[in-house]
Amino acid sequence: MQLHDLENFQEITIQCHDNPDADALASGYGLYLYFQSKGIETKLIYSGPNRIQKANLKLMVDHLQIPVEYWPPMQSMYHRLEGLLITVDCQYGAGNVTRIEADAVAIIDHHQEEIKDVALSRIQPGLGSCATLVWSMLEEEGFEITNIKLGTALYYGLYTDTNQFSEIYNPVDMDMRDSVIYNKALITRFRNSNLSLKELEIAGIALIRYSYNDDYRFGVIHAQPCDPNILGLISDFLLQVDEIDTCLVYNQVQDGYKFSVRSCIKEVNANELAAYLADDIGSGGGHIDKAGGFISMKLYEDNYPTMHSEGYFNNRMTSYFDSHKIIYATEQIMDISDMKRFSKVQSPEGCVKLDSLFPLGTSLIIRTVKGDIELDVEENMYVTIGHKGEISVLPGEQFNRFYVCTQEPYCHEDCSHKMEYVPTLRNRTDGKTLVIADQAKVCLPAGETKVYAKPLEEEVKVFTKWDEDHYILGKIGDYLIVREDDMHDISVVKREFFKDAYIPCN
Ligand SMILES: [Mn+2]
Incomplete structure (x- = not known):
C-alpha cells in the first residue's frame, strides 16, 4: 500500500x-x-x-x-x-x-x-x-x-x-x-526532559532487583513499566559491573515486552542476541555492543501460555549460551573425518579496492541490509560483492590469496534487483555516498580452491584467522569449511550460497 x-x-x-x-x-x-x-x-x-x-x-x-x-x-x-x-x-x-x-x-x-x-x-x-x-x-x-x-x-x-x-x-x-x-x-x-522523578525511582529499584547467572556471567533485570529509554540506561549501567559480560533489561509495555541487551565480550554480539531473544515472536537487532527489541504479547502468549516473563528471558539467555559452539580458528585443530571435499566454483565476483578510491585512513560506513560496517581505509583493503549481493571486507593478504582483480567493470544488474537494499559506501568525512557495485571491478578466483565442508548440526561462532575480533555466525544447515591447504583457515558459508559456490570433488 x-x-x-x-x-x-x-x-x-x-x-x-x-x-x-x-x-x-x-x-x-x-x-x-x-x-x-x-x-x-x-x-x-x-x-x-x-x-x-x-x-x-x-x-x-x-x-x-x-x-x-x-x-x-x-x-x-x-x-x-x-x-x-x-x-x-x-x-x-x-x-x-x-x-x-x-x-x-x-x-x-x-x-x-x-x-x-x-x-x-x-x-x-x-x-x-x-x-x-x-x-x-x-x-x-x-x-x-x-x-x-x-x-x-x-x-x-x-x-x-x-x-x-x-x-x-x-x-x-x-x-x-x-x-x-x-x-x-x-x-x-x-x-533532557525525558524522565520523570517517578521513572528515576523505577530505575533505582530495578538495579537492586537483578538476577545473575555466574556460569555465563550475565545479568537480567525486569523493570517496572516505564519509558523504554530507561531500559537502555539501566543496561548501560549494568554492563559496567565487573562480573557482568552481557545483560538484558526488559519491561512490559501495552502490547508486549520491550528489551535492551548489551555485551562487552567478543563472543557475544548484542544484535544477534537480541534477534535470538525475539525469534519468531517479535524482532530485535542493533549493534555489536548495544541492541534491543520487542516481543509481541499476543505471539508470546500463543507460544508460551503458562510461562512467566522472568522464566522466558532467563531460559532463553541460558539457551543462547548453551547452543553455540565457539571455534577460534588459529588454535583449532579441525577434525575433517566427517567432512567432504569440495572445490570452489570459478565464477567472477565484484571487488572494490578501497585505497584506490579513498586516501588511507578515510573513515567509511558500508551500509548493507545486515547493518553498517564501519572501517578506516587501510592499505590494500578490499570489499567484495558475492553472487547474491553479499558484502565482505577483506584485508589485502586474504583477498590476494582468494582472488585476482581484473580491470573490467563489474556489471551488477544481475544481483542488485534481488537485493532488499542496495549496499552503499559512505564517506564519513564529506558525507558523500556511492553505490558499491558502481565502483566495482570484476575479480576472479585465484587458482583452484579445495575445501573440506560439512553442514552444521549445531550453531557455531567462528573467529577466523583473518579476523580474531569478530566472529561469523553459522546456523544449523550452513556449512563449516576448512581450506585443504591451510587447516587453520576455517570459515562458514551460508546454506543458500554454498550450493552455487562449491561442487563436490570425486
Ligand atoms: Mn514505534
Whole structure:
C-alpha cells in the first residue's frame, strides 16, 4: 500500500495508539501534513484513558505544533467516523488502541503483524520506528520534507524508539537519521526532559532487583513499566559491573515486552542476541555492543501460555549460551573425518579496492541490509560483492590469496534487483555516498580452491584467522569449511550460497 492509494477519501482521521509516544505522534504528524497538502480534510487524534503527561511529549507537541486532539474513550466509543481511519504505530483492532468505528480502515505500522484482515495495510516490522516508515512513504510520493518541525518530529520518533539510536539496525532507519532536517536545540531539550522523578525511582529499584547467572556471567533485570529509554540506561549501567559480560533489561509495555541487551565480550554480539531473544515472536537487532527489541504479547502468549516473563528471558539467555559452539580458528585443530571435499566454483565476483578510491585512513560506513560496517581505509583493503549481493571486507593478504582483480567493470544488474537494499559506501568525512557495485571491478578466483565442508548440526561462532575480533555466525544447515591447504583457515558459508559456490570433488 502506498499513500496515493488513500487519496480518494474526502476525510481522513489518523489515530495514534493510546498513551502515544514520540514515534506515534511523529508518524501521525507526517501523514497529517501529507493528506492536508492534498486538500483532504484531515484530523490527528488519540484516545484511551490518559492524556499525554510526559514532559518531553508535551514539549514536542507544543514546539513542533503537532495538531493532535485527545478523544476520551466515551467519545471514541459512540462515534462513527466518516471516511478513512488510519491507525499509526499500531494496528486497528489490537489491544493498545481504542477501537473507533469508521467507513474504512487502514494500518501503517512497524510492529510485528498482528491484525491480518485489514486490506489497506503497510506493516514493516524490521524498521526501528514508524516515523521511518512514514518518511519512506512520503519519499515514495515525492513529498519533500522542507518543514523542519516535521523533520524534527520524525528524527525524534526514531531517536526515542531506538534508544537514542544505539539500537538502530535497519539501513533505511539510518538513511532517515542521516538525511532528514531537524532542529538540534529542540532535540537536546526534549532529551533532557525525558524522565520523570517517578521513572528515576523505577530505575533505582530495578538495579537492586537483578538476577545473575555466574556460569555465563550475565545479568537480567525486569523493570517496572516505564519509558523504554530507561531500559537502555539501566543496561548501560549494568554492563559496567565487573562480573557482568552481557545483560538484558526488559519491561512490559501495552502490547508486549520491550528489551535492551548489551555485551562487552567478543563472543557475544548484542544484535544477534537480541534477534535470538525475539525469534519468531517479535524482532530485535542493533549493534555489536548495544541492541534491543520487542516481543509481541499476543505471539508470546500463543507460544508460551503458562510461562512467566522472568522464566522466558532467563531460559532463553541460558539457551543462547548453551547452543553455540565457539571455534577460534588459529588454535583449532579441525577434525575433517566427517567432512567432504569440495572445490570452489570459478565464477567472477565484484571487488572494490578501497585505497584506490579513498586516501588511507578515510573513515567509511558500508551500509548493507545486515547493518553498517564501519572501517578506516587501510592499505590494500578490499570489499567484495558475492553472487547474491553479499558484502565482505577483506584485508589485502586474504583477498590476494582468494582472488585476482581484473580491470573490467563489474556489471551488477544481475544481483542488485534481488537485493532488499542496495549496499552503499559512505564517506564519513564529506558525507558523500556511492553505490558499491558502481565502483566495482570484476575479480576472479585465484587458482583452484579445495575445501573440506560439512553442514552444521549445531550453531557455531567462528573467529577466523583473518579476523580474531569478530566472529561469523553459522546456523544449523550452513556449512563449516576448512581450506585443504591451510587447516587453520576455517570459515562458514551460508546454506543458500554454498550450493552455487562449491561442487563436490570425486
Ligand atoms: Mn514505534
